[in-house]
Amino acid sequence: MTVTTEERRRLALAATGAELRADDSGKERFGGLASPFGVRAAIGNPKTWGFYEEFAPGAYTKTMQEGDQRMLIDHDSYYVVSRVSAGTLKLSQSARGLEVDSRLDEDLSYVRDLKANLRNANITGMSIGFYVVKDTWTTIEIDEEGDDGKTRVFEADLRTVQEVRLIEVSAVTFPAFVDTEAELNSVSAALLCRGDVGAIESRAVYRPELRDLLQVVKREPGETTRADESTEPELPTRRHLDSIDLAMRGLSARYGLKLPA
Template identity: 40%
Template structure:
């Protein structure tokens, strides 16, 4: 089973009422904006990350709850597009308990954020600074949600991805670093990796 990460924030969602339908509109993600993921790393979404994903069968949910569907791309009640800002969302709100409640909560300003559930298909890591930076280039998109709180769940998946990147890029034990300019950066990267692994173990031991 694919494990889904969730990201979001107070990116804004608004109501648009027409004669025949009610539509919620906003952004589930914005490009090139740095988000601090639980103090573990900085995350940015690159333009084009959703280009392939928005053609799939994606649901619109309330608070990432699969039992509270309010729209779907396959039925045309959810419309997704990429523009220069990010992943734009439009949902035709149904005349259901969840739909009516959500409409009222957004109108009142009680719910003002959007989020998305995804699996990473291609990302890159940069550890030359004080905190690792993860740039997401391609995702598989499962759902978008109207949310009361930003969701930064499943950070274990990101930490696992970071460790895999470190394992793939650290120098071989017998490899001598001959570039003086590269040596300090490489040693710093390895030091941070060891410290982070040690912290991971301490965090797990307290759970």
């Protein structure tokens, strides 16, 4: 059983080239790379309880056609800087990845604050909030040089994100995870989406907190092949689904995950 929760990924502005830029009329806009394609990033500790991740080219194609994304400050929906449907936010895909071009309306006091914080390097990161629609997991080998100068090989999981539903992009104060708890939240969200009991159990050896995910991700019996059946679930099944819902609410509160409406 897989469960989809909102995930977030952060990058330093220095690594993406996102910055304040003047348009043809001299007004400042905010633009640059929000999410790179084909760049392998470590989520948690890939050698033990984490994994590597990269976004495949075209991962945003469908969501850009269907969505109405916003640009926010620190993922706070109170601070809406721009929006696709309003024509103030433009998203595009280049060979590098997802590109952002946002108008900055100085009639909004927090946008004036954002510009000042960007100039003063108080805000130094870019982040995206998204749901994974399609991904693949593979095992890869990584060469690592030890303190003794010898090269050792270890296996790790690589998650390739092939399609996402993008919710928003944000200018953020912290360009990277500031503690392992935040990384644990990201690993938890990805494992819920993956729905693989074995993957959870192997990581729970190193991070026992992840074992809580097994309350939701369970070995389910095979589904019927008769796709035209749409009967109401029997009472025991409904009770099981209710228990899953309660468990998910508890996990979302504990790990700071956002469940879809």
